[in-house]
Amino acid sequence: MNNVYLLSGSAETALGSSDQGLYPALMAGERAVGTIDRYDADSLSFSMAACIPFSRDEQQEGENLTQTLMRRVLNRLQPQLPPIATIIWAGVKGDVEFIEAGAWPGSLPHLPRHYSHWIRERLGVTKETTQVMEVGAACASSTQAIALGADLIASGRSQSVLIAAADIVSRFSLTGFNSLLALSGTQCRPFDLERDGLMLGDGAVAVLLAGEDYVKEVGLTPLARLTGWGAANDANHITAPARDGRGLISAVFLAMKKAGVGIDHIGAFCAHGTGTVYNDAMELTAVDAVFGDRRFPIFSIKGALGHTLGAAGGIETLVSARILTEDDVPPTTGFRQGEPRTEGRVSAEKQKTTKKCILTSNSGFGGVNAALILETV
Amino acid sequence: MKKIYISGAAMVTEEMYTTLHSGTQKIKIEELFHVPPLNALLGRKSSRYGRFDQYTRSGCAAAGIAVHDAGLKADQERRIGFILAGQMGSFATDLAFYETAAGNGKFASPNLFSYTLPNIVIGECALQYGLTGPTYCLDSDDGGALGALTEAAWCLQENDIKAMLAGWLEIRPAQAPQGDEGAIVLVLEKDENNTMFQLELELDIQSGLRFPDGGKVDGIDQLVRVLRNVDVGFN
Numbered sequence: 001m002n003n004v005y006l007l008s009g010s011a012e013t014a015l016g017s018s019d020q021g022l023y024p025a026l027m028a029g030e031r032a033v034g035t036i037d038r039y040d041a042d043s044l045s046f047s048m049a050a051c052i053p054f055s056r057d058e059q060q061e062g063e064n065l066t067q068t069l070m071r072r073v074l075n076r077l078q079p080q081l082p083p084i085a086t087i088i089w090a091g092v093k094g095d096v097e098f099i100e101a102g103a104w105p106g107s108l109p110h111l112p113r114h115y116s117h118w119i120r121e122r123l124g125v126t127k128e129t130t131q132v133m134e135v136g137a138a139c140a141s142s143t144q145a146i147a148l149g150a151d152l153i154a155s156g157r158s159q160s161v162l163i164a165a166a167d168i169v170s171r172f173s174l175t176g177f178n179s180l181l182a183l184s185g186t187q188c189r190p191f192d193l194e195r196d197g198l199m200l201g202d203g204a205v206a207v208l209l210a211g212e213d214y215v216k217e218v219g220l221t222p223l224a225r226l227t228g229w230g231a232a233n234d235a236n237h238i239t240a241p242a243r244d245g246r247g248l249i250s251a252v253f254l255a256m257k258k259a260g261v262g263i264d265h266i267g268a269f270c271a272h273g274t275g276t277v278y279n280d281a282m283e284l285t286a287v288d289a290v291f292g293d294r295r296f297p298i299f300s301i302k303g304a305l306g307h308t309l310g311a312a313g314g315i316e317t318l319v320s321a322r323i324l325t326e327d328d329v330p331p332t333t334g335f336r337q338g339e340p341r342t343e344g345r346v347s348a349e350k351q352k353t354t355k356k357c358i359l360t361s362n363s364g365f366g367g368v369n370a371a372l373i374l375e376t377v
Numbered sequence: 378m379k380k381i382y383i384s385g386a387a388m389v390t391e392e393m394y395t396t397l398h399s400g401t402q403k404i405k406i407e408e409l410f411h412v413p414p415l416n417a418l419l420g421r422k423s424s425r426y427g428r429f430d431q432y433t434r435s436g437c438a439a440a441g442i443a444v445h446d447a448g449l450k451a452d453q454e455r456r457i458g459f460i461l462a463g464q465m466g467s468f469a470t471d472l473a474f475y476e477t478a479a480g481n482g483k484f485a486s487p488n489l490f491s492y493t494l495p496n497i498v499i500g501e502c503a504l505q506y507g508l509t510g511p512t513y514c515l516d517s518d519d520g521g522a523l524g525a526l527t528e529a530a531w532c533l534q535e536n537d538i539k540a541m542l543a544g545w546l547e548i549r550p551a552q553a554p555q556g557d558e559g560a561i562v563l564v565l566e567k568d569e570n571n572t573m574f575q576l577e578l579e580l581d582i583q584s585g586l587r588f589p590d591g592g593k594v595d596g597i598d599q600l601v602r603v604l605r606n607v608d609v610g611f612n
Contacts, residue, residue, distance in 0.1 A: 043481040092494060095468060099475050114464075114516070133524055136466065136495040136514030144513050151531065156582050172475055175482035176490035232456070233512040238500040239491050250509065254537075365491070366500030368512060 002211045004150045005222035006374065007160075009207040010076040011315045012069050014050035015305040018205075018318050019076055022305075026319065026330040027350050031304050033187075033199060038065070039100070039171050046183050049169040050201035050306030064097040067118065069204035070166045074122055077206055082217055083129040084208070085158045089116035090135045090145035090165035092310035096172035119164055131158075138364030139272070140231075141165060142205065143313030147229035147370055149209045159214040166204035167309035173200055180239065182276055188307075189334035190273035190300035191280050191346045198274040201306020205314035221377065223321040227357075228261065228373030230254025239365050241279055245286030247369040248361060252290050255359070255371040263291050266373075267355025268329045270320045272362045273300020274307055275334065279363065284341040295344030297351040303334030313362040317372060320360045324376050329353050381530050381586070382575035384540075385447025385564035386604055389439040396446040397604055398573065406431070409438045428488055429501070430470045432548040436461065436498035437505065439560035440542055444506050447540070447564035448573065451507030455539030458510025459499050460529045462522035462545045462597075466495030466514065469550040498546065510538055521545075521596020523586075526563070530580045533567050541565045545597050561597050576604060 011018040014032035015025045025032075032050040041047035052069060059068050094115055116132035123130070137144035142165040149161030167173075177183050177200065184197035215222055232254065234247035241247075256262070271283050280300075287298065301319060308315060323329055329351040338346050361371040386397040394409065395401040404412060410426040429437065440459065451457055470492045478485035491497065495514045503512055511532050517524025522545035529543035544562035549555075569575065578594060579587050586594040594600065 045481070045483065095471060096475075099471055127518060131518050133518075134514070134516040137512075138494050138496055141513075144511075148515075148528065151528075155531065157531075171482075172471070172478065172493075175478040175485040176474065176487075176493065178482065179478075179485040179487040179490050181487075231511045231513075233458075233500070233503040233509050235503040235507055235509050237504065238497050247509070364496075365494055366496040366512065367503050368496065368500070 001154045002156055004153045004226040005210050005215050006224040006226055006317065006321055007208045007210040007215060007218065007220060007222050008078060009205065009223065009318045010073045011203065011205040011318050012052060012072050013203050013305040013308065013315060014052050014201050023322050026301055026304055027328060029331045029333050029348065031333050036169060044174065044178070046174065046178050048199065049174065050199060051169050052202040065168050066091065066094055066097060066166045069168065069202060070115065070119070070164065071122065073204045073206045074119065077208070083125045084123065084160045084162045086131050086133065086149065086152060086161040087116050087119050088133045088135055088145040088149055088161060088163045089114065089119065090141040090163055090310050091115060091167050092136065092138060092141050093167050093170060093173055096170040100171055137368045137370065138366050139309055139312055140362040140364040140368045140370045141310040141313065143362040143370035143372060144231055144368065146207060146209065146313065146317060146372060147231055150226050150229045153209055153211045159211045161209045162206060163209065163314060164206045165311040165314050167311050168202045169200045173309070184275055187334050188275040188303045189336065190275045190303050190332050191338050191342050192335050193337050193339055195275045195277060195280060198276055198302065199306045201308045203308025203311035203315055205311045205318065207314045207317055224324050224374040225377055226372060227375050228255035228259025229371065230258065231370040234367035234369065236367055238367065241282040241363055243282060243285065245282045245289060247367060248283065248286040248363055249289045251361060251369040251371040252286065252359065255373045259373040261357055261373065263294060265355060265357045266296065266359050267353035268297040268299070268323060268358050270316045270358065270360035271298055271300050273302055273332065275302060288341060297329040297353050298345040299329055299332045301330060303332060313370070316360050320358045320374050323353065323358055324356060324374060327353055379534060379580040380567065381533065381578040381580050382566045382569055383563050383578065383600065384566045384570060384573060384575045385443045385449060387439045387442035387446060388559065388561045388601060389435055389442065390559040394438065394442055396442055398446050406435060406438065430492045432467055432470060432546065433492055433498040433501055435548060435560040436546040437501050439544060439562040440502040441505065443542065443562040443564050449540055449564055452539065455537055456510035457508045457540045457542070458532055458538060459502055459508050459512045459542040460525040461499055461514050462516050462525040463495065463514070463547045464516065465547055465549055465553065467493050467497065469548050472550055510541065519596065521598055523596045526594070526597055527585050529565050530586055533565055561601060563597065563600065574607065
């Protein structure tokens with residue numbers, strides 16, 4: 001099996017970009033939340049979210065916000081990279097801007113959720129050198145896509161895989177999550193005793209995975225090694241997680257088995273941590289099942305920059321890779337007081353980890369769970 | 378080189394369904410969930426089908442019939458997964474949901490919103506048929522669901538995977554250009570079953586999925602055509 005490296009990546013969030021601002025803001029416990037002003041949200045019963053500021057002037061003709069945010073990310077990727085062999089798009093609601101505008105995309109070159117073709121064009125490569133794929137796995141989409149990319153590289157079917165995803169705070173998603181009573185009415189507080197829901201956030205991310213040969217050709221030092229990945233379905237409910245955490249437990253064990261690591265190797269866990277009652281309870285149950293009574297840093301960044309849907313896993317993968325080099329684990333913004341299971345794990349202050357191995361996972365509608373393990377190079 | 382066996386198949390359209398082993402039944406999709414043996418197969422959770430959108434109904438029916446056709450049972454030791462292709466995904470349901478979200482959004486339908494992702498149909502199949510393996514939607518350049526088919530075949534190489542479903546599902550909104558609609562689901566296994574007909578395929582890194590005579594598999598449609606030419610009922 002070939003080694004898989006996280007070679008580079010870039011993210012755009014309401015708390016800043018991964019190149020500037022995001023990591024220090026996370027460490028400082030900052031929170032990006034404001035009133036939505038990109039559409040008339042006043043009439044909605046809930047109008048707070050973590051939106052990325054943008055100007056209509058920066059948008060290219062025919063471009064929507066999803067594409068604008070994605071273009072910012074792509075522009076920051078290494079411009080001199082050799083052709084990437086595979087592009088996987090993992091955004092989940094790319095069609096909402098067309099729907100909200102009342103437009104039928106039939107005259108557009110690609111169907112609205114199919115941005116992989118657009119990215120291929122932006123990167124100036126063609127079908128002859130670069131294949132495209134689209135993964136749909138709800139809020140675990142980019143995590144699942146990274147797992148697929150890792151499979152492609154590990155098996156020798158691809159030497160480089162770019163996973164890209166972007167999702168915005170749309171009226172569609174806001175009214176939808178509100179209809180499910182999933183939005184926080186106060187402040188998103190992952191793992192807190194008084195947590196009452198999630199906050200939506202804009203997010204765009206690109207993560208480049210590569211095999212050994214591509215890494216040597218590029219001559220860059222990878223951010224991390226991706227040593228483990230696993231995916232499993234709860235087979236329980238389409239919108240609620242399995243209360244016993246069975247799917248997440250299975251995904252984490254699969255990832256650990258592939259990485260060849262035990263529970264004592266994991267230095268920190270970047271959890272999905274949406275701030276909903278059931279998701280966070282499920283994750284704590286899974287943590288107990290996998291790690292027993294072991295205490296180690298567990299955190300969520302969604303109280304700080306919101307739930308970025310399909311982009312969440314990619315953004316959290318980049319944050320996790322940064323932690324491997326810095327040894328500081330960000331605070332869980334919004335967290336005040338947790339139940340006993342969070343003691344010695346979740347904190348409102350930043351924490352230290354000395355182990356060079358980090359677990360990150362996401363779960364989503366449809367019962368999906370995906371877990372990744374990153375290690376220092 | 379790895380051996381792959383297609384042990385069950387279902388093709389569902391608005392008017393009929395066809396299986397690999399039991400032939401064709403003419404029946405409207407909306408009646409499908411009330412008819413044995415499907416009712417017996419799908420069992421106690423049949424109350425959920427009334428809330429399905431057409432996308433989920435078609436996909437869930439095709440997956441259920443294919444699982445039944447293959448005689449596939451979930452077990453504790455080895456998992457079953459599902460990878461599904463389709464260009465439109467849940468777009469028709471997305472449009473229907475957004476109509477309910479007009480005005481102040483207070484009447485936005487939580488039931489419809491729950492189905493506004495293309496992988497929800499897989500989630501429904503997972504809870505009906507005990508699928509706990511990798512479950513996601515996948516489209517690729519190749520078209521014809523070849524990406525989903527190929528990845529399902531690769532997933533099958535993991536020791537803990539017993540079988541994979543691979544499929545294509547398309548339901549078009551009224552505004553969409555005309556094109557194929559319906560669902561096809563194949564059951565892929567790595568173990569040969571001597572008591573039932575299975576279509577044998579081979580898998581390797583260089584040429585992907587191919588027939589034993591060396592011919593390349595170019596999509597799920599082609600496999601259906603091949604299966605239709607085999608005298609075991611898929612016609």
